[in-house]
Amino acid sequence: MICVGSGGVGKTTTSAVIGLQAALAGMRVLVLTIDPARRLANSLGIDAIGSELQQIPLELFQEVGLEPEGEMWAMMLDMKESFDRIVERDAPDEETQQEILENRFYHYFSTSLAGTQEYAASERLYDLHEEDQFDLIVLDTPPTTHALDFLEAPKRLADAVSSRALQWLYKPGILSGTPGRGILSVGTSYVTRTLSKFTGGELIDELRVFLRTFSTLFDGFEERARSVQKLLCSDETGxxxxxxxxxxTVEEALYFYDQLDSDALNVDAFVVNRVHPKWVDEAAMERAEYTLAGELESLQSRVDAEFVDANELAEGLLENALQFQLRATQDAGSIEKMGDELPSSMPIACVPYFNQDIHSLSGLDTARQELFS
Ligand SMILES: Nc1ncnc2c1ncn2[C@@H]1O[C@H](COP(=O)(O)OP(=O)(O)O)[C@@H](O)[C@H]1O
Ligand SMILES: [Mg+2]
Structure with a gap:
């Protein structure tokens, strides 16, 4: 299950909430996060989530009165490390592996080139799925404005690797038509000599080593990227x-939906998070200021507290309630409009705007009860 959406809307929180629900329902569930923020770890009651599988101890659930029948696991998807893993797995020998990992071009490729980290992360997800240790994997996607990059990365990388431009650099004979070598592997070629003049021979050497060694991995890419893509499109993924x-934000969400839908991906549900609830009923809203002030004064006489000024407080409270009411009405309106744009069968679940951050297991559980009620 993959949670997508704009930055800051609550993807990480929602992933954990869904994970919690699954664990309570008896599943062995993994919440896979890409968000390096410690907030999730905090709300799960553990110090930090590392790039190794980590089970949330049963005691932590019991402390807040929960008895999960299943198990909840968490793991942080470190994208840089994920790519190193691919190298470690696919390099033909130890020497090549070392050569790649120490190469400056590899470093650039695996950290800065758009899409490579997303690709590595999606491969890791694929591996975890193949290992079949979990009933459910909930994936939290990165805090980018382009949440779909992650999903398109496998295809994009496969396309890049199979592009003629890149093959021209590393594959034998593409340019010359002879069964020779790629253009950069010809040490004395005109291209190499000219490039060396500008960049220094050392850098070219390094690029050559990168392409020679890294190309040993290229062949696997296309096939694996296709498998990842297939998993994302299958009925197993929602x-x-x-x-x-x-x-x-609703507009952005609808845009995500269109993209996912046009790629034939299964969108299972919408979660609207931080919905302003209607705190006060209509009758109370209509209560006059002086009535409220009177009530506040009688309350004041019953408790051992002193208000600044009952009239002022009543005015402030009513103004505040009015603002909240307005927000609540606006929220309800945009949610309804969103529903009109979506297939009528699409579940839309709302979670209210809580008066504090969700930073504990019991906070997650409160959100869970709202989401699944
Ligand atoms: N319904 C909510 N009410 C109050 N605070 C929330 C709610 N949902 C999320 N938060 C808080 O908002 C912040 C951002 O949420 P997060 O899940 O990290 O968003 P994202 O992963 O989409 O960037 C967190 O501090 C979280 O505790
Ligand atoms: Mg997040």
Whole structure:
């Protein structure tokens, strides 16, 4: 299950909430996060989530009165490390592996080139799925504005690797038509000599080593990227679009939906997070200021507290309630409009705006009860 959505809407929180629900329902579930923020670890009651599988201890659930029948595991998907793993797995021998890992071009490739880390992460997800240790894997996607990059990365990398431009650099004979070598592997070629003049021979050497060694991995890429893509498109994978209730974010969520839908990916549900609840009923809203002030004064006489000024407080409270009411009405309106744009069968679940951050297991459980009620 993959949670997508704009930055800050609550993807990480929602992933954990879904994981909690699954664990309580008896599943062995893994929450896979890409968010390096410690908040998730904090809310799960553990010090930090590392790049190794980690089970949330049963005691932590019991402390807040929960008895999960299943197990909840968490893991942080370190994208840089994920790529190193691929090298370690696929390099033909130890020497090549070392050569790649120490290469400056590899370093650039695996950390800075758009999409490579997302690719590595999706491969890791694929591996975890293949290992079949879990009933459910909930994936939290990175805090980027392009949440779909992650999903498109496998295909994009496969395309890049099989592109003529790249093959021209490393594959034998593409340019010359002779069964020779790729253009950079010809040490004395005109291209190499000219490039060396500008960049220094050392850098070219390094690029040559990178292409020679790294090309040993290229062949595997295409095939694996296709398998990853297939898994994402299969019925085994479902997407949850997380959004905030404001008009702009809802628009972005609908855009995500269109993209996913046009790629034939299964969107299972929408979660609208941080919905302003209607705190006060209509009758109370209509209560006059002086009535409220009177009530506050009688309350004041019953408790051992002193208000600044009952009239002022009543005015402030009513103004505040009015603002909240307005937000609540706007939220309800944009959620309804969103529903109109979606297939009528699409479940839309709302989680209210809590008066504090969700930073504990019991906070997650409160959100869970709202989401699954
Ligand atoms: N319904 C909510 N009410 C109050 N705070 C929330 C709610 N949902 C999430 N938060 C808080 O908002 C912050 C951002 O949420 P997070 O899940 O990290 O978003 P994302 O992963 O989409 O960037 C966190 O501090 C989280 O505790
Ligand atoms: Mg996040």
């Amino acid at each position: 997407f949850v679009v997380v959004t905030a209730p404001d008009t702009l």
